[in-house]
Amino acid sequence: MENMIDLALVNLTSPVVLFFGLGLLIVLLKAKVEFPGAVSDFISIYLLTAIGFKGGVAIAEAGLNSVIVTVLGSILLGLLIPVYSFYLLRRLGGLKPDDAAAIAGHYGSISVVTFMAAAAFLSSIQVEYEGYINGLPAIMETPAIIVALILATLAKNHGSSGSSQKEISLGQVAKQVLLSKSVVLLLGAMAVGYITGPKGMDTVKFFYKDIFMGMLSMFMLEMGIIAASKIRELKKSGIFLMFFGIITPVFNALLGILTGVFAGLSVGGTTLLGVLAASSSYIVAPAAMRVSLPKANPALYLGASVGVTLPFNLIFGIPIYYHMAIYFINLLE
Amino acid sequence: MENMIDLALVNLTSPVVLFFGLGLLIVLLKAKVEFPGAVSDFISIYLLTAIGFKGGVAIAEAGLNSVIVTVLGSILLGLLIPVYSFYLLRRLGGLKPDDAAAIAGHYGSISVVTFMAAAAFLSSIQVEYEGYINGLPAIMETPAIIVALILATLAKNHGSSGSSQKEISLGQVAKQVLLSKSVVLLLGAMAVGYITGPKGMDTVKFFYKDIFMGMLSMFMLEMGIIAASKIRELKKSGIFLMFFGIITPVFNALLGILTGVFAGLSVGGTTLLGVLAASSSYIVAPAAMRVSLPKANPALYLGASVGVTLPFNLIFGIPIYYHMAIYFINLLE
Amino acid sequence: MENMIDLALVNLTSPVVLFFGLGLLIVLLKAKVEFPGAVSDFISIYLLTAIGFKGGVAIAEAGLNSVIVTVLGSILLGLLIPVYSFYLLRRLGGLKPDDAAAIAGHYGSISVVTFMAAAAFLSSIQVEYEGYINGLPAIMETPAIIVALILATLAKNHGSSGSSQKEISLGQVAKQVLLSKSVVLLLGAMAVGYITGPKGMDTVKFFYKDIFMGMLSMFMLEMGIIAASKIRELKKSGIFLMFFGIITPVFNALLGILTGVFAGLSVGGTTLLGVLAASSSYIVAPAAMRVSLPKANPALYLGASVGVTLPFNLIFGIPIYYHMAIYFINLLE
Amino acid sequence: MFFDKKRISIIVEEVYRDEVVKLLEESGASGFTVYKDIYGKGKSGVRGKYGGLSEISSNIEIVSITGPEVADRSLRGLTTLINKGVVLIVHMTDVKVIRNEYFN
Amino acid sequence: MFFDKKRISIIVEEVYRDEVVKLLEESGASGFTVYKDIYGKGKSGVRGKYGGLSEISSNIEIVSITGPEVADRSLRGLTTLINKGVVLIVHMTDVKVIRNEYFN
């Protein structure tokens, strides 16, 4: 087993994490580096398409059958995490139903960027993983958001009845989330990858595989800038969410890792499932919550998810979850 | 000779066509995937530059002499196609002169994207073609547009004389078309490629060659979105143009293929000349027609060209034209 | 020693210079090729990050110690050049203090694009250079700007005293320049490269190294467009600055080359230091001058720097400086 | 030669675009124009300066030129939306147009 | 301290930009500003939402601040353009400026 400190260092000195750190620094120094919207749209369209496509090709290679258990396990995670997060945030944090539901949905959903950084980490320490895991982000992105909105509706019906707010139509929200850019690109590119298979991959390998890590590193610069600006907003809103943003991912990683062990994944695959469970959404969930729960405070859910959990996972979480994966897989043997 | 169904499948399961299909689906599902203008500008600037550059390098390798017959033949196609298209649209379709001329100009001009998809198809079934064919799109883009505008002017002078519309200055239009972004990038990059030759290509090969197919596949996603939104508009305007948009390209392909056979091109080269003849413009012609014939209805020319012919060629046309090319080349031997 | 004419031809027929020429031509022909702002932002963010990153990795490989003399020498150049440029522009050119200071700052600062083109030229004639030279642009960008602003302040205090203009706070300007996009990306990516070292470079090599030359060639197209539009504006402002824009870079190159010889650099390294000294800023300095010296005429500094010196260096300067470097290194041996 | 109309401007987060557009159309507006990729500062701090999360963080402006009745209906609808918690920055200007029938 | 001017706004497809700008300049306008990359909906459906074909499908807004005579000439020219078949959405607003001589 590799030394924990060495691994942490490998992670910290990777271009991906260093560019993220540079982004944090840029905000601290109040430097004037702004990515035009279209630039980050381009990189994020690219990253989503690439990861979905890779996942689809890998599923085609592995066969749908060998994938089912893992997929079901990961959906279960997405359904479970928002439920207990919601109650934690209500009881311990004393948050309003809308705020609690919005945050819970973020943590049940996933962060594609964190996932990619973890995959980069694994490949830099030469740890293999089941290629079809690249298909999971597409699948785990949405269920939690739906669950969170159900919780919000229940809580409000339970409480004050004379609400002036129009009832949320869950069907409509589900449709909106499923048809959001991230989910469509991830799922769509996965379908393309699945149909075209390794033969199709050969023709576009240079684009979707070779330059991927570089594009990701440039994107991390911007994610760092965003994370730093969100953490600022959170500072105004108290210490509880800071703790929540660090402890929840570790606990969720544990659940993800146990699911991975249970599904018989390799160390690499188990780590990645842990990372997915630990990560929290930064695009799909915020957009869905803003529309469905307009009274929830964006500073809270963005602050916790993007300001705290994203940097924590990238900087500390990934090597920790890798160690946890090794520990639990060894335990079982 | 390969099996027709197999070939159709190779084409249908290529990333390029699948991403196009994903684009169509996105519009059908009313999903919210929008490419910012700057992103598609970037990809389209890249694709035009890359194809022009490759063509120029290939012409430098082949020598200008061996290229002349093919070039003359392809210009002839551009002059001929709009003439009979115009009369067909007027007589059979009963369209107004402006509408008929606008559509005729689109079909005489070419679609770079369709050409690229055909080249990708050929390379996926390991069929070689004369590299300098990459220079033809630049050359075939404009002549048809000029011819179409001449037809419009003639028709109007012939008919009602008291037209309030200012006379179209053909020279001005020709200049505008020749100096439009697509044509300048294609021709300019071709000149650069011709001068710098294979030695220059070596230094930028990774960018202009290796990642080309991937960039194209991302662009196809957007072309699918655009095509689907244009076909909708056409639906309102009747069935004649739907037929026209499917039958004309097949007939034009035939002319292109005969030209290719006559010029002594390989099977690959003949196929590509057929595809160029079959394809219809989606950038240069629409912009030129909008300015020069403001009373022509854009829903008609965009609907037919982008909504019907583009998807037809991509999905069905390319393998058909390949078979036609083989058939006629064998006939001659 | 290679033949001068051959070398000039190698430079002139490289994709990088040809695309620049295409850009010039596009403006001459009044063609409608416009790069959306976001596209050139993307390419320029990429280029700055890539060059900084490569420089950082190279410094990590070479060790900080072996770099110090060169770095100090290049900072000295940045401090010296604006001083004599300022007096030249005042005395010979009869320019106003603000204009003279603004232009002087541009020539003391550097042009990353010219540097990249020179590096491309060297690699096309298989001349090696010290990799850490890639770190110099970051270091040489700012000192000259500060010096120029000090000169402007001194000149104004010396002259009329009842100035209604608010005093320029040098500290503020220094901060603003150091925290500008270009400098932050160059220095930041250099730090990332330095920390991550060759191991990190391996993971992102395809992106930051392989496609670099192609991205640069696309950017040159736009630089050509910009240069041509700036030279037009200069035409109105007289002949003196035309001469200045050609003679100054040659003289500055001489100083840079002597510094390189003195620091014991290879022919390649010496050439590049010459090119850096000869080149003049086109992003950082213009932005700084516009804010700090609003009464200086942008047509003058942009016309000279972007309209004259940039094309001169790219088209003629680079092979000349290479020859000069060889000459002086041979002289010393 | 000129006809008096109202120009309604609504600055809002991009996620609410469809909601506002629906409201305008239901109020009878014959058209609207959207200005993308703007940013600004107001009571809720800086917004829209960074891309990436553009869908959630960026502002848009929706402008519609309408007759007085449609303007009235739209503004009443917008007030309801504000009360629902959606932050809207609304203002109205008197403008003149050439073609009366083009703007309901 | 303030001077009364007219602010003319023209929303039009990007391909017609040069034609409209020429018209404004010939009418004597001393300047104009173009807003790119906007989109909208009107009598001819949604326009400008997708890129790629941006040259043909996207809207721009051209705004010019002028004195009353130039405004008058411009609007007459724009009416001619409308009759030629070019679809223009035009409106005019009364505005105040600080520097009178800056805007013809």
Next chain:
Amino acid sequence: MFFDKKRISIIVEEVYRDEVVKLLEESGASGFTVYKDIYGKGKSGVRGKYGGLSEISSNIEIVSITGPEVADRSLRGLTTLINKGVVLIVHMTDVKVIRNEYFN
């Protein structure tokens, strides 16, 4: 139902953004909106059409809706800025808003 406000528009090179924003805030404006990536033509020629140098060559428009006192203070500050050599194209429009207290 409606309250009268002033809408101040300032067209200026992007490099001066922070200076103008500071001025507006010091004058008491409660918010502003920035329109990026616009271009135009005026006394100093075409500006902002090409990217790349966007930081120096492109225009932005800064719009702020304010009450009359803040408008007055802002315009006086802007006049000082103009005298310093910064080229600003400023105009003001009368607008109506729904929420009085939102705009100082």
